[in-house]
Amino acid sequence: MTETPGSGAYEQVLRSKGFFTLASRPWVTGLWPQAGSEARFEPCSARDTANPYAQELVFIGTQMDAELPRADLNGCLMQEGVPLPASDPFPASYTLGSCESCAHEHDPLTTVTGH
Known part of the structure; x- marks a missing residue:
C-alpha cells in the first residue's frame, strides 16, 4: 500500500477491519483493526x-x-512465480509459534522435533 489510513489519502475512511x-x-x-488515525496489525x-x-478487509x-x-491493496498481493522479498517488514514478534530459546520462527501447525 502506498498510503496509510492516517496519511490523508483515505481521510474519508472512519474505520477499517478484517483479516489478512x-x-x-x-x-x-x-x-x-483501524479506527481514525490508530491502526494495528x-x-x-x-x-x-x-x-x-485469505484476505477479508472492510472499509467504513x-x-x-x-x-x-x-487498487493499493491489490498492488500488495504476491504474484504467482514471484519470490518473496529478501527482507520481511514485520518483526519476528509478529508470529505465532515463535521460539523464545532461538532466533527463528516455527510453523505452529507442524511438529518441530529439533531446532
Missing part, C-alpha cells in the same frame, strides 16, 4: 496452510472512493 495473510508467514492469520490465530490465502467511511484502497 502475509506471504512470508502463511501459517498466521493477521488481524487488521497483529497476529490473531494460526491457520491451516493447506487452504488458500463517508464519500469514499472505493477504488483507491482496492
